[in-house]
């Protein structure tokens with residue numbers, strides 16, 4: 206049995222997760238870091254670069270998202286970009302040191318015609334020697350199998366928050382819809398990238414509820430992106446109160462303890478985070494980041510800034526691992 210399967214044998218209860226959150230900070234970080242060292246080289250971080258291949262005009266009403274057509278001032282709608290445009294971005298990502306290239310589309314779910322173009326992108330990016338990831342919304346019928354056949358390594362589909370808080374943020378698709386897509390992704394033999402967003406006004410119990418859902422997936426997701434909400438003007442969550450950065454570090458630490466063999470990604474929100482907070486996240490068990498100047502539509506630290514941070518902390522990029 207693999208590490209991920211073993212880690213999933215335990216079913217996590219929210220009350221036990223809340224007890225981890227409530228530990229004295231030093232005890233929580235020590236426990237998380239100890240678990241981290243048992244499963245990973247603590248000085249290595251995996252680098253994923255994002256590209257928005259289809260931006261804006263999305264039919265879903267996700268309250269955090271600048272690409273939803275439901276929000277005033279959402280980003281301009283653009284058509285699916287060309288395979289050549291994807292390839293030049295992927296080549297640049299590889300040259301900058303990324304090992305994984307993640308293609309994101311502002312779709313509720315892909316139309317079959319569009320999926321055919323995405324399959325070409327996956328094949329060609331894979332041929333560059335990069336790991337491939339896509340996030341295209343809900344998948345139906347054989348779409349996950351077709352992505353797998355084209356050489357896709359990871360599919361990203363987030364649960365975003367706890368089932369209890371979910372209805373405050375999204376009304377156009379259900380929690381169960383998301384779980385169904387995750388099942389299809391797993392059944393197709395793809396690696397699962399699944400996480401969520403914190404700082405949307407949820408309670409600590411709801412943060413624990415999100416982590417319980419993620420940790421109780423069987424097997425656990427290979428990649429777990431933990432996003433700090435990027436508060437974008439024009440979205441319903443633009444004025445959400447900022448989450449205390451130390452509560453974010455706690456969330457990373459608890460994710461590490463619950464999902465010891467998963468890559469936990471310190472994801473969106475790094476532009477607003479100090480180096481010291483990011484360093485605490487790495488100590489708490491984060492071992493992946495989004496790397497490159499842009500996330501999908503919002504900013505991310507410059508490559509030179511991340512290189513300088515890695516130098517200061519003695520961190521190195523995880524090398525390419527074939528799927």
Ligand code: SAM
Pocket residue numbers: 269270271309310311312313340341342343362363365401402432433434435436437473501
């Ligand atoms: N449309 C597809 C979907 O939602 O499944 C894929 C792209 S969507 C932008 C991918 C993820 O980005 C969302 O599930 C959400 O977790 C994250 N995201 C979107 N806007 C964000 C924001 N403002 N702050 C942090 N994370 C965000």
Ligand code: DTB
Pocket residue numbers: 255271309340361363400401430431432435472473500501502503504
């Ligand atoms: C994930 O968990 N975070 C990424 C990726 N998966 C697709 C997206 C973050 C988006 C932040 C807002 C934006 O740039 O549009």
Ligand code: SF4
Pocket residue numbers: 263264265266267270271272273274310311312313342
């Ligand atoms: Fe659309 Fe994805 Fe944004 Fe939701 S998160 S509005 S599904 S692009």
